[in-house]
Amino acid sequence: MPELFGHTRARIAARHALITPANHVNSSVPGITGATTVILINEALGAKFAQTLVTFQKGGAASITASEVQTFGYVVSGGGVVSVDEQKAKVGAGGYFYAPAGSAWTLTSPKAGTQLMLFQKKYVPLVGAPLPKPIISDAANVKGTPFLGDPAANLQVLLPDDASFDMAVNVFAYQPGGHLPFIEVHVMEHGLVMLGGAGVYRLEDSWYPVQTGDVIWMAPYCAQWFVAMGKQPASYLYYKDVNRAAL
Ligand code: UGY
Numbered sequence: 233m234p235e236l237f238g239h240t241r242a243r244i245a246a247r248h249a250l251i252t253p254a255n256h257v258n259s260s261v262p263g264i265t266g267a268t269t270v271i272l273i274n275e276a277l278g279a280k281f282a283q284t285l286v287t288f289q290k291g292g293a294a295s296i297t298a299s300e301v302q303t304f305g306y307v308v309s310g311g312g313v314v315s316v317d318e319q320k321a322k323v324g325a326g327g328y329f330y331a332p333a334g335s336a337w338t339l340t341s342p343k344a345g346t347q348l349m350l351f352q353k354k355y356v357p358l359v360g361a362p363l364p365k366p367i368i369s370d371a372a373n374v375k376g377t378p379f380l381g382d383p384a385a386n387l388q389v390l391l392p393d394d395a396s397f398d399m400a401v402n403v404f405a406y407q408p409g410g411h412l413p414f415i416e417v418h419v420m421e422h423g424l425v426m427l428g429g430a431g432v433y434r435l436e437d438s439w440y441p442v443q444t445g446d447v448i449w450m451a452p453y454c455a456q457w458f459v460a461m462g463k464q465p466a467s468y469l470y471y472k473d474v475n476r477a478a479l
C-alpha cells in the first residue's frame with residue numbers, strides 16, 4: 233500500500249487512532265541506548281497505558297529500573313537476552329516477558345534490527361490478590377483456542393488469566409476471510425499491532441485497510457470489528473485492561 237506524496241493512512245480521532253510505520257518519529261527514552269524508540273500510544277492520546285516500539289542496533293540495550301509501572305515486552309523480530317529481576321533467558325521472535333510493578337528488566341545482546349513492542353501500565357493492586365510474578369516465555373508454547381468456537385479466528389492468551397493481573401496481552405490469528413464474530417463495544421481499552429497479513433479494521437464509523445506494522449488505539453467503548461483479507465493469514469498482538477471493579 234504505497235502512500236501518495238502528502239497523504240497518509242494515519243488517522244488520530246478522539247476515540248481511536250491508526251499509526252502506520254511510515255509515520256514513526258523517534259523519542260529519546262531513559263534507559264534505552266543504541267536503539268530507536270517510537271512512543272506510539274500514551275496519555276497524550278487519551279490512553280491509560282503506553283505502547284512503544286524499540287528497534288535495536290547491534291550493541292544496543294534497554295535497562296529499566298523498578299517502578300509502579302508494569303511492562304509486557306514482545307519480540308516482534310530478531311532476538312536477544314531478557315532479564316526480569318533474577319530470571320534471565322534468551323528470546324527470539326515471539327518471545328515475551330512480563331515485568332511486574334516493582335521489578336527491573338533488561339534486554340541486552342540484541343541482534344541488529346531486533347524489534348521489541350512494549351505495553352506499559354501503572355499497576356492497580358487488588359485487595360487479597362498477590363502481586364503477579366515475573367514471566368519470560370514464548371508465544372510458540374502458548375496453546376491457542378478457536379475464538380467463540382470459530383477455527384478461523386485463533387486466540388492465544390499470553391498472560392495468566394488470574395485476578396492478580398490488571399492487563400492482558402493476546403495474539404489473535406485469522407485465516408483469510410476470518411473475522412471478529414460481531415462488532416464489539418466494551419469498556420476495555422486496546423492497543424494493537426498488526427504482526428502479519430492484512431485486513432480491514434472497523435473503528436467506530438470508519439473502516440481502515442491495515443497491514444503488518446500498523447498500530448491501532450481503541451478507547452473504551454470504541455466500536456470495533458476486523459476481517460482478514462488477502463491470501464495469507466493475518467494476526468495481531470493486542471493489550472487490554474482486565475479484572476478490576478467497575479467503580
Ligand atoms: O479481547 C478482545 O476484546 C478482542 N476480541 N478485541 C479485538 O480483537 N478487537
Ligand code: MN
Pocket residue numbers: 416418422456
Ligand atoms: Mn475488543
